[in-house]
Amino acid sequence: MLRPAALIALAVLAATPAAAQSFLKDLAKSAARQATEAAVRNVMTPQSNGGRASQAGQAPAKRSAGKAGRPSMGDIERPADLAEKKKAVDDFSAYPCDDCEGGRGYDSWARHGLNMVGGSDFEKKVGAMGVGESLTWKGRAADGALTVVADAEHEGFQCKEVVYRMTKVKTKATAEREGLFCQNAAGGWAEVY
Structure with a gap:
């Protein structure tokens, strides 16, 4: 059985080619925005202890430098x-x-x-x-x-x-x-x- 969201998507896709194109464009933008936000969260979350996030309020453990010896933003000390x-x-x-x-x-x-x-x-x-x-x-x-x-x-x-x-x-x-x-x-x- 199809979920309500899938039924709505099918109805929009079947309505007109322009509506379908608009729907797919919005869907792609949403997916790209979510992927970007997830990537930023991953970059901005200090990682230590084998990849687990450090405890809130603690300064992150220093990580090894990234490509070509460049630091990571996760290396920036927090109060x-x-x-x-x-x-x-x-x-x-x-x-x-x-x-x-x-x-x-x-x-x-x-x-x-x-x-x-x-x-x-x-x-x-x-x-x-x-x-x-x-x-x-x-x-x-x-x-x-x-x-x-x-x-x-x-x-x-x-x-x-x-x-x-x-x-x-x-x-x-x-x-x-x-x-x-x-x-x-x-x-x-x-x-x-």
Whole structure:
């Protein structure tokens, strides 16, 4: 028996050649996007212990250099308390949300606040910024700002050191954490943390 999604796909394919072509094009784009996101997650997740991800909040173990002695982005040292700081800023910016997973939304998720979900527009935007430049967004519980504080080299990669700062809308209390965006060997930008 065919699943409902397969029946819908068959109906679209049978409708018109143009509809079928559009459907297949969208399907291919979706598959490519998922493959790219999976590849980025694999590159960005520090690996140690025989290929298993390291414990959250721990600096990754140094890995051997990649092809031609080039470092991997997984070699970039992360702050030991990174997980705790991210959670604290997320909790600080949390708001109740009926249509959000878990019933909570987070204003600290800059990609969402800037409406740059999907693709790499967010990373490109940060990569093009100079020291002292900021991106700002309005939130429900807290307004956000991402500011480039330094251009630096980390493990052979050109990087942008940033600070995420959240400011409560009502009380003006603040919370912040550091972040890092680096340019990969292909010239694209990626958020390291």
